[in-house]
Amino acid sequence: MVALELTAARPYPALLDLPWQLPLEEWPEEILAALPRGISRHIVRFVRVDGRVIAVKEIKDDIARREYAMLRMLRRLGQPSVEPVGVVSGRVDDDGEPLDACLLTRHLQFSLPYRAMLSQTLRPDTVQRLIDALAVLLVRLHLAGFWWGDVSLSNTLFKRNAGEFAAYLVDAETGELRNSLSDGQREHDLDIARVNIAGELMDLQAGGLVSPELDPVDVSELIMTRYRTLWAELTEAESFETGERWRVDERIRRLNELGFDVGELDITTDIGGTQIHIQPKVVDAGHHCRRLLRLTGLDVEENQARRLLNDLDSYRAATDRQNEDEDLVAHDWLTQIYEPITRAVPRDLRAKLEPAELFHEVLEHRWYMSEKAGKDVPIETAIADYVKNVLPEKPDEKAIVGADTEAIPVRARPD
Known part of the structure; x- marks a missing residue:
């Protein structure tokens, strides 16, 4: 008899209590966490273990171990991906017949599959914003030398990011990690x-989730243009006259605005010294979130960090503290503005949005209230009105119970 084997980066003794002798599709409902699931070629279920939600994917042993190792490497490289928990192998049913292994990953809080995002009747440009987020994710992975091999909306999770979305890789089953990628591999x-995107959007149209006027092929072409624009900004060389050295700072600022930090620049001049050539050599994402983390300890998404830093800068100007130590001002902003606002939300509504996204929405709400009133509205007034009139109508994004997006009918599509 083959013994059950659990390979995990950290011990989760409660995992051993799960019914591994049953095929995943037969696991009892009482042990499952009802979270929206995307379309997958494998059986996927969510379970609660030691207060955490774990995604369990039934898959062949060798593939599960390979994907587990790949996700661990991506996490070490700081890439946006789900956190691998472990692999369970050596499973057999009650009759002694072998069962597939299971890959375990930690559920990404406040994230949703694209089908759940689009089923909430969001803004008309939601599809385009999801494509933008996927393009940024793909650029980041390619810069790290990761060839995905199965890029799709289905293999991605999305989190709200101050009005935009941040994308995370979910499925690394087909991926390969190399020192660098050729243009052909990226293409x-x-x-x-x-x-894949064109097919996924056609499925959504068949299920009545997106407008029939949307052209899936045209939208799918956006990934090409958005990706290439961002890749060029990050990697292409630029030449200018020696009297235009300010353009070096301009290039760095453009990269920062895109959420990337410049670690190294390759700057050369021509033989006559009349032209300067500049090319970013090492770039990394997270310029704003690293600054906010350093100043406040808040670990949030990049656009959220940019918005929070803008409010911090406004607070600094409003209190006439531009010449004071930035760390001290940031501490006061955190304790006097950010924390009181996020804590003003009643406990039963805190699963609606993560704190940073809530703060962003309150800032937006205050702006609309101030515009309507024709004068500045205190943030305390804005949060009270937001909690009363806006937040209760929003779905819980920390753990949405009920809707299973796998249940939405889709057209059969050949692999």
Whole structure:
């Protein structure tokens, strides 16, 4: 008899209590966490273990171990991906017949699959914003030398990010990690993305989730243009006259605005010294979130960090403290503005949005209230009105119970 084997980065003794002798599709409802699931070629279920939600994917042993190792490497490289928990292998049923292994990953709080995002009747441009987020994710992975091999909306989770979305890789089953990628490898990933996205949007139209006026092919082409624009900004060389050295700072600022930090620049001049050539050599994402983390200890998404830093800067100007130590001002903003606002939300509504996104929405709400009133509205007034009139109508995004997006009918599509 083959013994059950659990490979995990950290011990979760409660995992051993799960019914591994049953095929995943037969696990009893009482042990499952009802979270929205995207379309997957494998059986996926969510369970609660030691206060955490774990995604369990039934898959062949060798593939599960390979994907577990790949996700661990991506996490070590700081790439946006789900956190691998472990692999359970050596499973057999009550009759002694072998069962597939299971890959365990930690559920990303406040994230949703694209089908759940689009089923909430959000703004008309939601599809385009999801494509933008996927393009940023793909650029980041390619810069790290990761070839995905199955780029799609289905293999991605999305979190709200101050009005935009941040994308996280979920499925690394087909991926390969190399020192760098050739143009052909990157274009191959893009072509896979274009085909998959078009098919996924056609499925959504068949299920009545997006407007029939939307052209899936046209939208799928966006991944090509958005990706190439961002890649060029990050990697292409730029030449200018020696009297225009300010353009070095301008290039760095443009990269920062895109959420990337410049670790190294390759700056050369021509033989006559009349032209300067500049090319970013090492770039990394997270310029704003790292600054906010350093100043406040808040670990949030990049656009959220940008918005919070803007409010911090406004607070600094409003209190006439531009010449004071930035760390001290940030501490006061955190304790006097950010924390009181996020704590003003009643406990039963805190699963609606994560704190940073809530703060962003309160700032937006205050702006609309001030515009309507024709004068500045205190943030305390804005949060009270937001909690009373806006927040209760929002779905819980920390753990949405009920709707299973797998239940939405889709057209059969050949693999």
